[in-house]
Amino acid sequence: MEENYFKLLKEYYPSKSDIRNELISLNAKLYLPKGTEYFFSDVHGEAQAFLQLLKSASGNIREKTSIHFGDTLLKEEQDKLCELIYNPKAALHQMEENGELSDNYLTITIHRLISLFRFVSTKYAKNYVRQKFGHLFTDIVDELLYTNDSEFNKKEYYDQLIENIVKYDAAEEFIIKITTMIQRISVDKLHVVGDIYDRGPSPQIIMDELLTFPNVDIQWGNHDVEWMGAVAGNKALVAACIANAISYNNFDMLEDGYGINLRPLYEFAIITYKDDPCELFMPRIFDTNLYDNISSEIAAKMFKAISIIRYKLDGKLIERNPDFNMDDRNFLKIIDFENSTYKGAALKDSNFPTVDPKDPLKLTKMEEAVIEALALDFKRGMKLNRHIELLYENGSIYKIENGSLLFHGCIPLNDDGSLMEVEICGDYYSGKALMDKFDEIARSAFYNNDQKSLDIMWYLFYGKQSPIFGKSQFSYFENIFIEDEALRKEIYNPYYKLSNEEEFADMILDEFGVTGARRRIVNGHVPVKTKKGELPIKAKGKVYVIDGGISKPYQEKTGIAGYTLVFNSHAVSLAEHNNYQSITDQASSYRPNIKEIEVLHPRMLIKDTDEGKNIRQRIEVLEELLERYDNL
Numbered sequence: 160m161e162e163n164y165f166k167l168l169k170e171y172y173p174s175k176s177d178i179r180n181e182l183i184s185l186n187a188k189l190y191l192p193k194g195t196e197y198f199f200s201d202v203h204g205e206a207q208a209f210l211q212l213l214k215s216a217s218g219n220i221r222e223k224t225s226i227h228f229g230d231t232l233l234k235e236e237q238d239k240l241c242e243l244i245y246n247p248k249a250a251l252h253q254m255e256e257n258g259e260l261s262d263n264y265l266t267i268t269i270h271r272l273i274s275l276f277r278f279v280s281t282k283y284a285k286n287y288v289r290q291k292f293g294h295l296f297t298d299i300v301d302e303l304l305y306t307n308d309s310e311f312n313k314k315e316y317y318d319q320l321i322e323n324i325v326k327y328d329a330a331e332e333f334i335i336k337i338t339t340m341i342q343r344i345s346v347d348k349l350h351v352v353g354d355i356y357d358r359g360p361s362p363q364i365i366m367d368e369l370l371t372f373p374n375v376d377i378q379w380g381n382h383d384v385e386w387m388g389a390v391a392g393n394k395a396l397v398a399a400c401i402a403n404a405i406s407y408n409n410f411d412m413l414e415d416g417y418g419i420n421l422r423p424l425y426e427f428a429i430i431t432y433k434d435d436p437c438e439l440f441m442p443r444i445f446d447t448n449l450y451d452n453i454s455s456e457i458a459a460k461m462f463k464a465i466s467i468i469r470y471k472l473d474g475k476l477i478e479r480n481p482d483f484n485m486d487d488r489n490f491l492k493i494i495d496f497e498n499s500t501y502k503g504a505a506l507k508d509s510n511f512p513t514v515d516p517k518d519p520l521k522l523t524k525m526e527e528a529v530i531e532a533l534a535l536d537f538k539r540g541m542k543l544n545r546h547i548e549l550l551y552e553n554g555s556i557y558k559i560e561n562g563s564l565l566f567h568g569c570i571p572l573n574d575d576g577s578l579m580e581v582e583i584c585g586d587y588y589s590g591k592a593l594m595d596k597f598d599e600i601a602r603s604a605f606y607n608n609d610q611k612s613l614d615i616m617w618y619l620f621y622g623k624q625s626p627i628f629g630k631s632q633f634s635y636f637e638n639i640f641i642e643d644e645a646l647r648k649e650i651y652n653p654y655y656k657l658s659n660e661e662e663f664a665d666m667i668l669d670e671f672g673v674t675g676a677r678r679r680i681v682n683g684h685v686p687v688k689t690k691k692g693e694l695p696i697k698a699k700g701k702v703y704v705i706d707g708g709i710s711k712p713y714q715e716k717t718g719i720a721g722y723t724l725v726f727n728s729h730a731v732s733l734a735e736h737n738n739y740q741s742i743t744d745q746a747s748s749y750r751p752n753i754k755e756i757e758v759l760h761p762r763m764l765i766k767d768t769d770e771g772k773n774i775r776q777r778i779e780v781l782e783e784l785l786e787r788y789d790n791l
């Protein structure tokens with residue numbers, strides 16, 4: 160068997176020199192500094208801020224520009240160069256409109272960009288940098304990057320290359336290429352620790368960008384699972400997605416972004432709730448729609464209509480899954496319609512024209528038609544399906560890399576800190592096994608569409624013991640209908656308190672087999688209220704909570720605009736973004752507040768990373784192949 164394996168492998172290496180060649184470069188690669196990893200979480204549809212942070216490497220490109228050109232370019236010129244790097248097409252277009260695109264400008268700018276690219280890529284192997292080239296202008300970039308223009312003989316050749324790029328009208332295309340390369344080399348790897356969807360206006364734009372990003376992984380958040388389950392075919396989750404989106408006025412995303420036709424819901428809502436002002440259902444507006452302007456009054460009717468459908472579908476799902484233990488979330492079954500109360504508290508609204516108190520979960524014919532139409536659009540929407548596929552292909556419920564254990568919510572714990580046993584289909588799971596089981600089920604929901612897995616997606620979004628949700632209840636019903644704070648209260652799993660302590664962080668890291676002197680948990684989900692003195696770093700530096708509130712509706716609570724965790728060869732640092740307006744409006748000069756948390760001495764090389772481990776394994780196999788080569 161082993162013999163056959165090496166025979167097959169030999170086919171990839173026509174000669175022993177080919178193996179030696181690869182061995183030499185692999186061994187050398189181990190001694191390069193590790194690439195820069197960026198961690199974001201809870202971006203919640205805020206495409207503008209997220210893309211700005213991604214394209215600027217969270218302000219790092221501005222930092223590098225200032226170091227590189229600090230004594231030769233004015234600050235305004237540096238800002239302008241960064242503006243071009245972050246959004247080359249838009250910046251070039253603007254300059255053209257202003258009549259500023261002279262040959263002279265283009266030539267100088269290409270020189271500057273090449274020089275900056277050389278500066279930001281020095282720590283990487285040529286081979287690695289070349290991988291970022293793409294196919295256009297490859298040879299020219301190669302020459303410009305690795306030709307020493309201070310060498311007298313080459314100076315003219317170098318200048319000629321750039322002059323001709325301009326002469327043959329290739330300058331703009333070339334600038335777009337080189338600026339994208341600067342972006343790509345600055346962020347080697349991107350981790351998104353969940354909750355791309357809900358609240359903000361354009362998750363679809365974030366997903367479009369992630370589709371083109373070469374090295375990204377995603378740890379599913381509860382709101383991502385909601386959309387994944389909806390596309391897989393869970394109608395209660397379809398209703399949840401629509402209700403959440405309408406509650407934030409995100410009509411452009413639904414109709415223009417994802418092509419979901421809201422007309423059946425709209426017609427049903429304006430007929431059914433014609434005389435109901437639906438005041439409790441007014442949308443919260445943070446962004447205006449460009450294409451799909453629906454008045455708040457109509458949006459409120461639509462929100463109420465889909466909410467009632469949602470409660471009915473939730474109720475049916477709860478009834479067919481008694482093992483979920485969610486009977487206390489079956490709102491329509493609990494309501495006392497005669498007295499208009501819920502768990503003893505008065506209902507703030509008791510107009511339920513489509514609910515039959517004797518059979519409250521029964522959908523009317525029209526409600527059924529509405530949810531059928533919506534679910535079909537989720538099932539068929541090409542763009543939406545491509546995005547959800549990416550969440551599956553590049554995503555998982557947790558990930559371990561370079562000593563970081565990444566997950567969105569929590570690892571369910573009991574009050575005493577022991578791992579909580581959670582029942583799934585009659586068996587009990589905890590810790591790593593629990594996460595692995597839920598990961599497997601989430602895939603089955605999408606790829607097999609089996610009913611139980613689809614229902615468990617709903618549980619993962621709202622369930623009391625869901626590691627991705629991690630709270631006693633999701634009060635979407637109570638927050639609308641009930642004044643009583645006690646009934647609205649959402650209680651966090653003990654994980655959130657215990658993870659302040661090193662002992663529990665260590666226990667969880669051990670459970671997942673994360674070893675080494677430097678190891679850490681990175682999670683999101685819980686906004687860190689910096690304003691109230693809360694810190695994103697806990698358990699003596701072993702737990703990072705990086706949900707800082709890039710989501711606009713949350714900035715008031717947190718007092719800042721989010722965090723990015725940056726892990727390069729020198730340190731693990733936290734970039735604190737304290738002003739949303741400056742991320743988006745003064746993008747070109749934007750620099751966050753950066754704190755180095757774990758300083759790495761000596762500098763971390765690829766040999767010390769997980770990639771290094773893989774390279775060493777490769778080296779071992781190749782060395783053996785070399786030994787056996789002549790006898791195969």
Ligand SMILES: O=P(O)(O)OC[C@H]1O[C@](O)(COP(=O)(O)O)[C@@H](O)[C@@H]1O
Binds near residue numbers: 630
């Ligand atoms: O302010 P909103 O958008 O209604 O969200 C509040 C709800 O969101 C949740 O916090 C869940 O969303 P997150 O995962 O973003 O925290 C619920 O627990 C809570 O009821």
Ligand SMILES: [Mn+2]
Binds near residue numbers: 683684685
């Ligand atoms: Mn979350």
